[in-house]
Amino acid sequence: MGYSNLTDIGVNLTHRRFDGDRAAVIERARAAGVTRMVLTGTSAAESQAAARLAAAHPRCMTSTAGVHPHEASTWSQATREVIVDLASREPTVAIGETGLDYCRDFSPRTDQQACFAAQLDLAATQGLPAFLHQRDAEADFLAILRQHRDALPGAVLHCFTGPRSLLHACLDLDLHIGVTGWICDERRGGALRDCVADIPAERLMIETDAPFLLPRDIAQKPANRRNEPAYLGHVLETVAALRDESAADLAASTTRVAARFFSLEGE
Known part of the structure; x- marks a missing residue:
């Protein structure tokens, strides 16, 4: 089934895995009906690179x-100044990716917590929504978020993987939810598949998190096993089937929700 107006809310398009064919990846996304992409900033340098690339494709x-x-130990006054500068102008539409990740602990947990809180403060000050990450850190994530949520204009937990208890805790905090190709993996995605129908339509968005999380059940996998925005329609169809909705209706609603959340042109 073809689509004409999808929004991928999480794409790491400045990642080195796209260096060899980025223009072709963008063209394939357009051909697959992905008309909007929100490029993810993950560090000061990557946020600058994402802004440059997005500005070239307004x-x-x-x-x-x-x-x-993962990069929380790099947070400093200089880093904050870079993020503030980017946040004050187009094409920046959200603060993040920020949150907690206790799965790998690439940065000390105390650094993660301080960096997370600082960016939530920054999002509130700049009047931008927060683009959130959480892995194996539910209690601390929710505790810090609760302290800042009232001041935020919005927040989305990107790449949500479950379980239902976390989903409803996030919904109670008026969070939006981003769903990736994780839902296409019957081995790891069971918790998400079980609760995706609980997400209110007005809070649900879709994403690829490319080049990561290639949907496991794609029939013809690329030789390099790299995910890309052109596969967003596959994520959409899986989510729609699990919610007992038509893919066309879900495409329209997720695009509408993303336009409102990120204040994209035309909404």
Whole structure:
């Protein structure tokens, strides 16, 4: 089934795995009906790169500016100044990717917590929504978020993987939810598949998180096993089937929700 107006809210398009054929990846996304992409900033340098790339494609790209929890130990006054500068102008539409990741602990947990809180403060000050990450850190993630949520204009937990208890805790905090190709993996995605129908339509968005999380059940996998925005329609169809909705209706609603959340042109 073809699509004509999808929004991928999480694409790491500045990642080195796209260096050899980025233009072709963008063209394939357009051909697959992905008309909007929000490029993810994960560090000061990557946020700047995402902003430059998005600015070169203003009709189809915007970007986020932030520091991923893996990079939290790099947070400094200089880093903050870079993020503030990016946040003050187009094409930046959100602060993040920010949050907590206790799965790998690439940065000390105390650094992650401080970096997360600082970016939530920054999002509130700049009047931008927060683009959030959480892995194996539910209690601390929710505790920090609760302290800042009232001041935020919006927040989305990107790449949500479950379980239902976390989903409803996030919904109670008025969070939006981003769903990736994780839902296409029957081995790891069971918790998400079980609760995706609980997400209110007005809070649900879709994403690829490319080049990561290639949907496991794609029939013809690329030789390099790299995910890309052109596969967003596959994620959409899986989500729609699990919610007992038509893919066309879900495409329209997720695009509408993303336009409102990120204040994209035309909404």
